Amino acid sequence: MVSVNSLPIDGETITSTVDLAWGMQLSTSTRKDIEARTGELIGHLNLLVGQCLNEDESEDTLRLLRMVERHVAMSNRPTSRSPVHDAYAYMRDSAVFASTLLSIYQKTNGAEEG
Numbered sequence: 001m002v003s004v005n006s007l008p009i010d011g012e013t014i015t016s017t018v019d020l021a022w023g024m025q026l027s028t029s030t031r032k033d034i035e036a037r038t039g040e041l042i043g044h045l046n047l048l049v050g051q052c053l054n055e056d057e058s059e060d061t062l063r064l065l066r067m068v069e070r071h072v073a074m075s076n077r078p079t080s081r082s083p084v085h086d087a088y089a090y091m092r093d094s095a096v097f098a099s100t101l102l103s104i105y106q107k108t109n110g111a112e113e114g
Helices: 011-023 031-055 059-072 084-108
Strands: none
Touching (some): 011 031, 011 084, 059 084
């Protein structure tokens, strides 16, 4: 069984996904597109949380990780009954969290930020 903590972090892919999410507009995005991008972001967040938990244990980072864990909990995600605006806002929040965690990961590992 592969541990999330041992999976590689692809900063370019995460940055690209975040940029695509930030480039989406509510007025021109379909619910399907929003949900697909959100799924990608949640996957990135899960990988980043696993990495950051083991590498940066500062109080601020741990607080952020708790916020992300609450954010990605199934009970806090929009459902098919949620308004599209709520799904869109959740996607944007996911992008902010992904960008922030990627930055922490890169600083901790001495990687260049994208």
